[in-house]
Amino acid sequence: MHENRPGTARERLLAAALDLFAEHGVSGTSLQMIADRLGVTKAAVYHQFQSKDDIVLAVIHPALERLGPLADHAEAQRGQTARRETVLAGIVDLVVDERKVTTTLSFDPVVKRLVSAHPALRSLHRIRQLLGGSAPDPGSRVRIAVLSGGLIMAGADPAVKGLDDEDFRDHLLAAARRILKG
Amino acid sequence: MHENRPGTARERLLAAALDLFAEHGVSGTSLQMIADRLGVTKAAVYHQFQSKDDIVLAVIHPALERLGPLADHAEAQRGQTARRETVLAGIVDLVVDERKVTTTLSFDPVVKRLVSAHPALRSLHRIRQLLGGSAPDPGSRVRIAVLSGGLIMAGADPAVKGLDDEDFRDHLLAAARRILKG
C-alpha cells in the first residue's frame, strides 16, 4: 500500500530537504539523507531533480520570486520615505513568511554561490538600494548592515520560537524602525 | 630551503582554515583543501590536529575564550543599566576584533554542534541573560534577537568592508543602543 502523505512527491521532497538543510547546512546534507527521510532511495530523488543544486534552487525559489515584485512595488511609491516604508514592510513580511528558508539559507555558502548567478540578485540589489538610499556615511551603512543581518537571523532565535506570525511581524517592524529612524 | 611564512605551522594552518571556512563553510571545506592552500599534504595537517573537529575548535577558540571573562566583568557591575552597557561594549569589541570568526562560524551547523557541547555555552547564556535581562515580553525578545543577529552578521556586509575597526566599533555600538534603548 502506497499511503502517501499530503502534497506531491516533489513538495514532500523539498520540505524534507529544507528540514535537513536547517539542521546540517547544505553541504552537510547528502542526497542519501534526503532519500532516507522520505523512505526512498537516492535514485528516486534523482527522478525529481537533476542535481543537488536544483534541489537547493527549488527550496529557495519561493523566497527569491518575491524579491522582484517587492522591489517593483516599493519603487512605484512617491517619495523616499514611502519607498523605504514599503520595502521595509515587504522585507519583514518575507522573512516572517519564509523564516525557515531565510534564516537557514541566506548565509549558506552554497546558496550564496547559486544566488550570485541568479536573476533575483538584481532584485536584491534594488531592495538594498531602497533600504539604504544612497548611504555614503559609515553610520548609515553600519545601521543597514545590522538591520539586514538582524531581520534575516531574528527568526532563528530560540527566544522568538513561541511567537505567532502576526506578533513576530509587528515587533520585527518596530525593531527595524528603531534602527532606521532619526 | 624551507622559507616559512610568519607564524608557527599551527597558526598558518588555522589562518588558512578560517579563510576556507569563510568561503565554503565548514562542511564545504575538506582537509585536502586546507593542505593544498598551505602547499602540504593531508598527512601534515593530521600531524597538527587529530581531526577536523579539532581544527574547527581551534579556529573558534580565540572568540570562545573571551566569553567567560566578558560575562564575569559585566556581572560584577552594580545596577542593571551598567551591566547591560558593559556586556554590550564587550560584545561589540568581540565581534569587531573577531569579525571573520563570528560572521563565518556563528551560524555554521558544524560549529553550533561543537559549541553545544562546549563549556563556553554557559558563558553565552550568561551574556544573553545580561543583554536581555529577564525579557518576558515579546517585543523585547524580538529586539534582542534582531540585535544578536545584527551584531554577529554586520561584519559580513560588503558595505562595512572599508571601515577600520575603531569606526566600525563606534557605529556598531550606536546601532545597538538604538535597538535597546527604551
Added chain:
DNA sequence: GTCTATAAGAAGATAGAC
C-alpha cells in the same frame, strides 16, 4: 614536520529494469 601510500567509506551522479 613532512612525506608516500592506503584503507574504508560516503559523496554526487548514471543506466536500465519494473
Added chain:
DNA sequence: GTCTATCTTCTTATAGAC
C-alpha cells in the same frame, strides 16, 4: 515513481618512512 546496481571521485583517517 521507485527500484537495484554501478561508476567515479572525494572524504576522513591511519601507518610508517624520512
